[in-house]
Amino acid sequence: MSARATPGVAGAALRSLYPIVIGFTLAYLMQTVVAVSIDDYYSKVLIDIGIAIVLGVSLGIVNGYAGQFSLGHAGFMAIGGYTAAAIVYYGSIKLFGTKAIYGGSLGPGELLLCAGCVAGGALAAVAGWLVGQPSLRLRGDYLAIVTLGFGEIIRVLIKQTDDVVLSEKKVAAASWWSLMDNLGGGFGFIGGPRYIDAKNPFWVWLFVVVVCLVAYRLKYSNRGRQLLAVRENEIAAEAMGIKTTKAKVSAFMTSAFFAGIGGGLYAHELGNSMRPADLGFQKSIDIVIIVVLGGMGSISGAVIAAIAVTLLPELFRSFAEYRMIAYALALIIVMLLRPQGLLGLQELWEVEWRAVGRSIVTAPARLVRWVVTAPTRARAALKAAADRRQEDRS
Amino acid sequence: MTKFVQLLLQTLTLGSLYALIALGYTLVYGILRFINFAHSDVVTFGAWIAFAIAGALGWASTGSPVFAMPVVMVLAMAASAALGFTIERLAYRPLRKAPRLNVLITAIGVSLLLQNAGQLQALFGKDPVKMPRLLSEAPLFKLAGVQVPWVDVVLVVLTIALVIALQWLVFRTKLGQAMRAVSWSEQTAALMGVPVDKVVSITFMIGSALAAAGGVLYGLKYRQLNQTADALWMLLGLKAFVAAVVGGIGNVRGAVLGAVLIAFIEVFGAGYVSSKMPDLFVFGVLIVMLLFRPAGLLGTPTVEKV
Numbered sequence: 001m002s003a004r005a006t007p008g009v010a011g012a013a014l015r016s017l018y019p020i021v022i023g024f025t026l027a028y029l030m031q032t033v034v035a036v037s038i039d040d041y042y043s044k045v046l047i048d049i050g051i052a053i054v055l056g057v058s059l060g061i062v063n064g065y066a067g068q069f070s071l072g073h074a075g076f077m078a079i080g081g082y083t084a085a086a087i088v089y090y091g092s093i094k095l096f097g098t099k100a101i102y103g104g105s106l107g108p109g110e111l112l113l114c115a116g117c118v119a120g121g122a123l124a125a126v127a128g129w130l131v132g133q134p135s136l137r138l139r140g141d142y143l144a145i146v147t148l149g150f151g152e153i154i155r156v157l158i159k160q161t162d163d164v165v166l167s168e169k170k171v172a173a174a175s176w177w178s179l180m181d182n183l184g185g186g187f188g189f190i191g192g193p194r195y196i197d198a199k200n201p202f203w204v205w206l207f208v209v210v211v212c213l214v215a216y217r218l219k220y221s222n223r224g225r226q227l228l229a230v231r232e233n234e235i236a237a238e239a240m241g242i243k244t245t246k247a248k249v250s251a252f253m254t255s256a257f258f259a260g261i262g263g264g265l266y267a268h269e270l271g272n273s274m275r276p277a278d279l280g281f282q283k284s285i286d287i288v289i290i291v292v293l294g295g296m297g298s299i300s301g302a303v304i305a306a307i308a309v310t311l312l313p314e315l316f317r318s319f320a321e322y323r324m325i326a327y328a329l330a331l332i333i334v335m336l337l338r339p340q341g342l343l344g345l346q347e348l349w350e351v352e353w354r355a356v357g358r359s360i361v362t363a364p365a366r367l368v369r370w371v372v373t374a375p376t377r378a379r380a381a382l383k384a385a386a387d388r389r390q391e392d393r394s
Numbered sequence: 395m396t397k398f399v400q401l402l403l404q405t406l407t408l409g410s411l412y413a414l415i416a417l418g419y420t421l422v423y424g425i426l427r428f429i430n431f432a433h434s435d436v437v438t439f440g441a442w443i444a445f446a447i448a449g450a451l452g453w454a455s456t457g458s459p460v461f462a463m464p465v466v467m468v469l470a471m472a473a474s475a476a477l478g479f480t481i482e483r484l485a486y487r488p489l490r491k492a493p494r495l496n497v498l499i500t501a502i503g504v505s506l507l508l509q510n511a512g513q514l515q516a517l518f519g520k521d522p523v524k525m526p527r528l529l530s531e532a533p534l535f536k537l538a539g540v541q542v543p544w545v546d547v548v549l550v551v552l553t554i555a556l557v558i559a560l561q562w563l564v565f566r567t568k569l570g571q572a573m574r575a576v577s578w579s580e581q582t583a584a585l586m587g588v589p590v591d592k593v594v595s596i597t598f599m600i601g602s603a604l605a606a607a608g609g610v611l612y613g614l615k616y617r618q619l620n621q622t623a624d625a626l627w628m629l630l631g632l633k634a635f636v637a638a639v640v641g642g643i644g645n646v647r648g649a650v651l652g653a654v655l656i657a658f659i660e661v662f663g664a665g666y667v668s669s670k671m672p673d674l675f676v677f678g679v680l681i682v683m684l685l686f687r688p689a690g691l692l693g694t695p696t697v698e699k700v
Contacts, residue, residue, distance in 0.1 A: 069498055134684040141429045141498050142639075142684065149632060149677045152625070156671055280625060285506060292499055324510040324623075331503030336488055339496040 023209035031105070031202040040198035044271065045314055047196060050204040051265050052306035056290035057211050057299055058258030063288070064297035064345070065224055066251040067231025068140055072131065072147030073259050074283035075154040079127050080120030080260020081267035081274050082158060082183050087116035088268065089164070089192035090179050093171040101193045105202070113195045113203060117264030124260025125253040127154075132252040137245055151284055155276045159186050166191055188275030189267065197270035204265050211258045215299050218254070227251050228297070228345075282324075289327050293334060295343030304348070399538045401665045407546045407615060409657035410553035414608035415634035416641070416649040417560060418601030424577045424644035425597050428494060431501035432481060433605055434631020435508035436474055438622050440606025441613040442518045444470040445525055454526045463528040463548070463614070470610050471603040478602025479595055486598075487591065512622030522620045525613035549611045556607060557650055560600070564646055573597060577644070608634075629673065633660070636680045642693025651691060655679075 035043050059073050089099060091112055096102040102109035127150075135146040161183035165171050171179065183189055196204060218224040226247045229237035238244050267274040290309050294301030313323055334341060343351065415437055422430040447469050448454055453462045485504050489497045512518045529548060533541035564570035572593045575583040584590045612630070613619055620626050633656060641652025656676055663675040683690065 067495055069495055071502075134681050138684060138688050140494060142688075144431075144498060145429065145632070145635060145639075146677075146680065146684070149636075149680065152629065152632070153674060153677055156673055160671070281628060282623075285502070288499075288502070296495075324506060325514075328503050328506035328510060332485055332500055332507065335492075335496050335500040335503065336485075339489075339492055 019209070019213040023206050023213070026209055027202045027205035030205040031200065035199050035201050043198035043201065045310065047198070047201050047204050047269060049307050049310045050201065050208045051262055051269065052287075052290060052310050053208050053303050054204075054211050054258060054262035054265065055287045056294065056302040056306045057215050058255050058262060059287050060291050060294075060297065060299065060302045061215055061218065061227075061258075062251050062255035063291050064295070064302075064341075065219060065227040065231065066248050067227075067296075068136065068248055068252065069144040070147045070252070070255070071144050071281070071284050071288065072149075072151035072154075073255075073287045074279045074281070075147070075151030076124040076128060076256040076259035077263030077266065077283065078151075078154050078158060078274075078276070078279040079263065080117070080124040081263030081279070082189060083120035083123045083260070084113070084116035084264030085189040085192050085267040085274055086179065086183060087119055088113055088195070089189070090171055090176070091116070092193060093168050097168070097172070099168060099171075099191065099193060101195060105200075109193065110195055110203065113264075113268055117203070117207070117261045120264040121257040121260035124263070125257040128253045128256030129249060132249045136248040136252060148281065148284075151279075151281060155280055158183055158276045161185050163187065164189060164191055184274070186276060188273045188278075190273075192268070194268055194270040196265060196268045204269075207258075207261055207265060211261070212299055212303070214254070214258070219297070219299070223247070223250070231297075285327075289331060292331060292341050295341035295346065297345040298341065298343040298347055300348035301341060301343030301346075305342075396539045397665065399540045401661050403537075403540060403542060403546060404661045405654070405657045407549050408661060409654035410550050411608050411612055411615075411630075412634045412637045412653035412657055413557065413650045414553055414604050414611070415631060416638040416653050417557070417646065418605045419635050419638040420641075420643055420646060420649040421573075421597050421601045423638070424646075425573060425594060426486075426490075428497050429501070429635070430601070431498065432504040432508060433601070434628055434634070435505050435512075435622070436478060436481075436602045436605040437609040437612070437631060438512065438627040439477055439508060440470050440474045440602075440609030441525070441619055442512065442609075442622065443473045443606070444610040444613060445523055445619055446518070447473075448526045448528065453528065466528060467607065467610050471606045474606030474609075475599040475603040478598040478605075482595055482598040487594075509623040509627075518622055520621050522618055522624075525617050525619055527614075527617075529614060545611075545614050549615060552607070552611065556604060557646075560604070560646060563600075569593070569596065633673075633676050636676055639690055640679060640683050642690025645690065645692045648690055648692035655691075 030046075034046070038046075055073065055077065059070065062068050062070050092102060092109060093099050095112070096108065103111075131147060131150050132143075135143040162181050162185060164184045165174065165179065165182050218227075226237070226242045229240065229242055230244050230247055234244055237247075263279075266272055272278075286309065290302055290305045293309070294303070294305030309327075313319055319326070338344075415433070418433050418436070419430060422428070422433070444466050448462070448466050451462075451465070453459075453466070481504055485500050486497065489500055513520050529544045532544070534544050534547050535542055562570075564573060572583070572588045573596075575586065575588050576590055576593050580590055583593075634653065637652035637656040638649045639652070640655060641648030641650070643649075656679065659675050659679055660672045664672040667675075
């Protein structure tokens with residue numbers, strides 16, 4: 001490594017600060033400029049996109065970089081969401097004495113939301129560690145099954161909980177421990193203050209920037225390259241001295257952490273319900289689709305896919321019925337034709353657009369050639385089959 | 395005592411169902427080393443197509459002839475085998491040499507496609523239906539105060555017959571020899587003149603037919619057929635998969651053993667420990683198994699080579 005890799009303390013501090021500055025600036029602009037100037041409906045769609053980005057990019061860490069397949073992202077989302085909802089709702093009553101929105105922009109209520117999201121993320125990461133222990137030691141597809149089972153277990157467990165305690169007096173009197181069983185059961189966590197709405201998208205965009213930056217820096221760091229090595233060839237990576245299990249578990253935990261935060265945001269958006277039924281397998285699949293379509297390992301790809309996947313049903317209402325069929329076909333076709341996802345490991349600015357342009361321009365010509373030569377190829381294939389049969393007989 | 399016998403009966407029937415489905419997972423895994431995610435949807439398809447066939451043949455109302463059940467069963471198995479063949483040919487075969495992750499994602503895509511296409515009004519629709527009663531309602535015999543209905547006996551006997559047939563197929567026939575050869579090493583088998591593609595296709599068809607048998611019997615036993623994307627079907631497939639893993643995935647006898655074990659844990663766990671969350675026990679067993687004996691009860695631990 002050159003001397004540039006070891007900067008002074010001041011440089012390092014500056015460099016670690018600027019993402020935070022960017023994050024706050026973007027989130028602040030979204031809050032004060034964008035959200036005010038556009039219609040509430042579009043603002044809400046934007047928030048949905050933001051949450052989809054948080055979830056998609058976080059799944060990209062484990063699915064794209066490490067090449068492990070998790071089908072339980074909604075489970076981690078549920079853990080984070082319910083933790084955040086419980087902390088914000090019960091905490092707000094215990095601390096501020098009210099279950100309504102408390103304090104203005106960046107006021108105590110919103111800070112509690114932030115703390116709740118981070119706590120939810122942390123709990124989700126712990127759950128990720130627990131789930132990852134047995135399955136990440138084994139072949140990749142076990143992880144898919146175990147996480148799928150895990151997601152279902154979380155759902156069943158949450159369904160068993162009792163109703164949310166609505167009376168402020170009762171909450172103030174009850175202990176935190178006893179409130180842990182009052183998460184709303186099958187009806188979902190209702191009644192909490194909704195800090196995120198069309199006019200208040202601040203926290204969503206802050207966390208969008210955080211997750212994108214963390215994912216980006218991870219990708220080009222030593223640890224990220226370890227993960228890519230594990231994804232390409234686990235045995236070779238191990239031979240290079242990478243502790244594969246440790247690398248995989250840490251990627252899994254990072255991913256679960258941000259999934260938990262995404263769940264926390266989801267739980268506090270006006271109009272979303274935190275019901276076990278909404279956080280099932282289907283939700284996990286939605287996130288998987290974002291990652292696979294965008295490109296496994298591409299942050300900008302996941303962002304674009306998150307935008308597309310959120311916008312399409314909004315644009316075409318009639319599309320909703322065929323949505324899942326279209327996604328399923330898209331998954332299969334992408335896997336058959338472009339197994340690394342649309343962008344693959346590349347970021348948007350790393351793609352060689354000239355080559356892409358050339359291949360698009362020449363596509364009709366290639367299609368024509370394919371059609372024209374099709375009979376010749378078919379004849380050759382038939383002849384080969386006939387020859388083989390002849391050989392078998394003789 | 396009555397309760398015990400009742401639970402035992404439940405274990406046997408549920409275990410038979412799991413076994414039929416688990417065999418499909420284990421056969422495909424044994425040969426291609428990948429988890430066929432769409433398998434549980436083939437089970438669903440089998441159950442629904444049986445419902446459609448019974449309706450088309452006019453047996454949806456009561457008073458179906460004695461041969462109704464075998465006819466519906468065979469037709470459903472054939473239809474599912476065709477479905478399995480198509481899936482393998484169109485979705486999995488082009489990816490035979492691709493990384494496992496891609497095959498897995500494709501399998502999930504296929505699974506989603508089956509689930510959601512099945513919900514279309516033109517196919518099976520979104521409403522749950524009642525499976526026609528193709529077997530006699532009257533209990534066949536009484537055991538220690540527990541009435542044993544026809545369907546339970548048919549389920550268990552049929553499963554045992556199918557498992558024995560499969561055993562015979564895998565270990566006593568030329569085709570089974572070819573299957574085991576492909577399972578050992580695809581390349582070597584191909585060099586020895588085994589038609590690998592054909593063997594894989596047939597394996598998929600057998601697995602799918604068994605899945606359909608499971609689906610039809612599930613429909614006959616529980617009567618209620620939920621929409622194809624219902625989580626219930628997925629859970630059924632998931633538990634069968636757990637059974638296959640616990641028994642040792644890739645091992646035919648292991649799948650049956652695992653299925654009975656999983657059914658035992660689920661039924662007796664719900665009966666004597668806590669009726670609230672039988673699924674938790676099942677997944678608990680899976681995790682313990684993966685931690686301490688990842689190759690399963692009857693599987694031989696393998697070392698992955700470069």
